[in-house]
Amino acid sequence: MADSIPTSTLCDVCTGIFAGRWGPQLRGWKRAIKRPNAPPDPFNPEPAFGTAYDHGMEPYVHRNGAPPTLSYPHHSVEDLRKSGASCALCQTVVLSLDALHPRNNISMDYMEGRKPYGVAAWAKEEIAKAKGYVFIYTEKKNKTSRLIFRYHVYADWAANRNMDVNPIVGEREGNVKDISLDIHADENLDLSKEDNKHYIDWMDQGSTIERVHRFLNETSDFAKDLPKSLVRELPTRLLYLTAGTPDPTVRLIDGANVSLDVNTPYIALSHSWGNTMPIQLIASRLAEFTSGIAFSDLPTTFRDAAALTLELGVSYLWIDSLCIIQDSASDWLHEAQRMASVYAFSHLTIAASASKNPTTGLSPSPRPRTVIVRPTWTGFIQEWGLQPGQTLRITNPWYEEFDNTIVSSPLNRRGWTYQEYALSPRVLHCTDGEWWWNTISDGIYRETSTNPTRFFTGPGSITWPDKLSFFNIDKRRGTHTPDIWFWDYLASQYNQRALTKRKDKLVAFGAVAQLFGQINGLPVDKPGEYVAGAWRSYLPFGLHWSTGENAERHVSQPGSEDEEYVIPSWSWASIDGLVRFHDGKSLKETREEQTEGMPRLVDVNVVTEGGPFGPVKSGYIILHGPIFRIRVAKKPRDHKENGFYRGFRVLRSDGTEAWKHDGQAFSLDTWKGRLDEWVDDREMYFMIGYFEKDDGYGSGFAILLDLVRNAANEKGVFRRIGSTRFYFDGLTKLISDVRQDGNEALRDGEFVDFDPKTGFYTYKIV
Structure with a gap:
């Protein structure tokens, strides 16, 4: 059946690779490790198709003393694009040149707050007229090998070993880039089997539609x-x-x-x-x-x-x-x-x-499902033990991920x-x-x-x-994933994507919210249940987030189309970019255990257009819990990490210091171009979102707030500006230290209501 497999259409240059037109020596090649003409290492052979030492690369030395040969020359990138219109293999290489690659990997890009897409791996100036060569690295294990297209990205660069960045290898750093394809040897490929229909023709959709x-x-x-x-x-x-x-x-x-x-x-x-x-x-x-x-x-x-x-x-x-x-x-x-x-x-x-x-x-672009070739060069047949007429499949491993x-x-x-x-x-x-x-x-x-x-x-x-x-809720239960936790991660995934119109921020997520609520038994149709990307049933969860690298709070420009659509500062949706939720307590079994150490929700109100999932125009949340006035020192760390080391002091209502914390990193929601506006020593407010222990040393999460002065002269109105994780000796001791000599944490006008028994305040965040 192998004879019935149609081979892919290749150009003359690519055909020559498999016809052995250049007479390469396949076995026993080894790159000189220390210097030109160094003896090969017989214990670590590196079979290859030759080398391009006339362009700054160390020659490969044959273990039997045969002279080194050049690699097989291939198209320049300039010619490669033209050839790709008719050659299946050239088109596969072109797509590799143009593919977007993660900066590190997909997960790392997300963790560092980058958008969920890659960047060009090859700069335009690098590949404009780059010369190409081909190497074949054989790996008999699993009968899969590598077809390497190597490009000298600066075509006019000449070898000068006194100027090499890496003289040991003999390649100038940054001068050489590779594209690697997989070669698969198919023995006795039987097209009568259903599983092999997709190999028939790389340009045919028939088997795919079936x-x-x-x-x-x-x-x-x-x-x-x-x-x-x-x-x-x-x-x-x-x-x-x-x-x-x-x-x-x-x-x-x-x-x-x-x-x-x-x-x-x-x-x-x-x-x-x-x-x-x-x-x-x-x-x-x-x-x-x-x-x-x-x-x-x-x-x-x-x-x-x-x-x-x-x-x-x-x-x-x-x-x-x-x-x-x-x-x-x-x-x-x-x-x-x-x-x-x-x-x-x-x-x-x-x-x-x-x-x-x-x-x-x-x-x-044409889809390079697989490139099928039938080599006539005996080197291929001998290396893999193929029978004459059998096929090799060449695939791009990039597109297999x-x-x-x-x-x-x-x-x-x-x-x-x-x-x-x-x-x-x-x-x-x-x-x-x-x-x-x-x-x-x-x-x-x-x-x-x-x-x-x-x-x-x-x-x-x-x-x-x-x-x-x-x-599937049962599947989630099997992985011990709380509904709250899963919702937070949906928000993190979505929030890194781009929108043309700012007012669409929560509208484009509304269907996800609606279906999530229905699946998880939330009262979706109840007024005030879904509020600006959070669920009333889950609050105060949903407030405990911090910004990732490159994230930034959106600020509408006066006169802009989205000026009247303002997502409240306590919502993750007010940020463009990655947000990370600090919701470890959601793993607790009961609601009481989950919310222990968190402020109590008094009220939440959000104004939308056209229903709860429509564009958000404004909103506020009212909480009752521990909040303190603090003074921070301006000590910039690294802007890339969107954090600043700050020592902060908790103040009493008379301005004296109640507690000091050194070396703390504060994460600001908006920092680009704003750091210089901060005085070296400024006041803000420290709302404790949750803490581990009431009367012992442990960690906590706090939301940083600024006091809002509005025309209505409302008291205790704040706006979120950042967050931090911190360690302290427990809330009981902190409140006790603050309330010495008849002091309290806040001054008149900085709160809506106050409980003298607990020292907790009622306050509003807009």
Whole structure:
């Protein structure tokens, strides 16, 4: 059956690698470790395809004394891009050059507060005219080897060993960069087996569509995992598609039409708007779209999605820009709060993961599923023990990692698309590398493998929403994850994504909140339950967060579109970037144990537009608990860490010092360009969010506040400015030290109410 496997189309240069055109010597090559012409290490051989020592690299020395040879020369990057239009292998290398890589890794990027996408690994000036060479590193274990494309990124640089940064290796630091592909040897590959159909042709979608069909059939009972309180309904509007010649016909219909059964399958598209939207539904075009939309008027991504929808046997497609009236504020708000139903009941959500805007298509570049070659060079056949005519598969390991292809993709930079993935039971991810699909489970399937990829970050991850734990409470219980904790991590994941309009900050998260509340039995429909990204039932949990690196509080500019939409300072949503929650006490068994040492919630009120999940305009929270006036010393640490070492002193109402704490790091919510505005010695307020021990040494978490002077002359109104973790000898001793000689913690005008028995205050945070 191996003879029936079609080989990939390669250019003359790539064909030469497997034809042995340059007569390389494969076995026994070893890089000189200490100096040119040093004897090889016979115990650590490094077989290779030669070397490019004329461009600043140490020659490889053959253990039998044969002269070193050059590596196989390949395209420059300039020529590589041209060749990639017709050569499967060149296109695979091009995609590697253009891929976004994590700065460290996905998890580290999140932990340091960076957005959930990577950066270009190659600078434009480095690769513009870089010369390329090819090496083959053989590893007989598992019959998998590496095909290395090495580029000298400064083509005009000549070797000068007196100027080398790394003379031991013989390469100038920063001058050489590699792209590594995997070579797999397939013995007796039998295409009659179902598992091997996806190898037939790297440019053919046939086998992929069949597998997606099978995936949809096998997971057709996904609705059983949805909360019973979520009522199934069709979207308000849908695009009705019918196959035609030469193009399908597209018409906007009323989803509530009685002629459509509520179980009618429809597909939803998740895509990035980018900087332009070529076509969208506005009130004046509603009648026109109902009559029909010219297929040629749709941007490429929409056309691809429509064609794929029909190929999957579905006639209805939902696209936000064509199914929501974009110039109607009332329709937009109404539809935004129905997103939980739209995505949760979709037959499938197609995610245009690699698409930066609607004009680029579902897969902007040809997808390098696998490159199949049949080498004629005897070196390959001898090295792997292949029989003449057998195949090698070449794959890009970068695209075999879900976090590289999906988590780092352009689509997952955007705030609105978070709910589209988190709430959709079944998703087809369309990327440059290949297509992936998954459902409410931790198994993710891909085109070039029939085995599921396990990408399960766990319910406590800040890198990617765990769909299984979201929908399945029993699964979460099995990992001993409190609902409060899981909610906090959903907020952390979402908050790092970008939004075009600030007022959408909590609207784009509203569907996640609605479905989370229904799954976990929260009184979602009760007024005042969901408040600016927090749950009244969980408060004062939800207040205990700090900002990550690169996070910053949003400040609306006077006259801006979002000036009237102000998220209260106590909400994590007032921050753009990573927030970390300090909610370890949520692991306690009872509510009393969880909230011990926390302030008591008196009241919370949030003003929204169009319902609890609409844009937030203002809000406040009233608490009763320990709060102190402190004086801090200005000692900047490292701005990158968004923290400052500060010694602080707790003051009595008469201004004397009650307690001193040295070397404390305070994390400010807003610090960029503001540190110089702070005097070297300033007052602020220290609200204790929770503490471990009342009468012994232990840790605590405090929220830093500024007193707000308002026109209404209200007393005890504060605004959050930061947070800190600290250690002290217990609250009882601290209050006792403050209340000496008839003193108290706060002065008149700094509180709403006071309990003389406990020394606790009632205060408001806006």
